[in-house]
């Protein structure tokens with residue numbers, strides 16, 4: 532294949548600071564003190580999970596499944612009952628909860644203690660949201676649409692967000708909450724707990740998509756933020772290839788092209804991105 536294919540990277544891509552920190556904390560523990568169990572995958576990326584497994588980090592679904600002396604809570608955080616169970620079992624804890632998620636949990640806990648009914652803009656089944664709900668001690672609801680909430684008699688409402696949600700969409704949700712509940716409302720608190728990292732990746736991908744002929748989005752298919760990143764690129768009309776690894780690249784995808792872009796979700800490790808760039812270079816990149 533001829534040379535001359537320009538490969539451009541998005542301005543922001545790959546591991547966010549929270550995920551990078553979580554992986555580093557687990558790796559440091561493995562090197563220093565040996566095996567541990569993580570409560571769920573430390574990051575939604577099979578490459579990272581398998582590499583950590585080889586070093587002694589086993590994935591457990593619940594605290595009761597943990598056989599190792601140490602357990603790690605992931606960057607998504609966990610509910611108060613999980614901390615209580617870890618303490619009850621006398622396990623050592625490596626808490627990799629992202630500081631931005633911690634801040635959202637703290638807001639949920641404080642607002643519930645101040646007697647607000649806490650509405651979380653997010654997916655109820657998502658581990659981060661389940662954790663946040665737990666910190667409201669039964670005074671919270673999670674939904675993507677206020678229309679799905681039951682009738683609420685609370686005069687004090689608070690609204691927070693799953694951290695990875697789009698900031699504009701969060702404020703749209705707040706407007707919908709006001710529209711539905713304003714006849715009863717006496718006091719409304721809004722704490723913007725969205726994380727800027729995901730939005731920065733979408734914005735950078737859009738900028739890249741505007742001047743390349745094809746874009747490669749690298750990451751696990753089970754990573755919600757990577758799927759959304761691919762969707763964002765696709766919507767611009769640019770040819771978008773959502774790949775998990777370099778091996779998936781079909782040479783026909785870049786045949787005749789002069790400029791392609793590469794971006795990656797917040798859970799995609801550097802090595803996988805480097806392999807994709809190396810493969811594209813082999814296929815004609817500069």
Ligand code: SF4
Pocket residue numbers: 547548549550606629630631632694695726727728729797
């Ligand atoms: S996306 Fe934001 S909130 Fe989530 S782990 Fe990364 S830095 Fe933390």
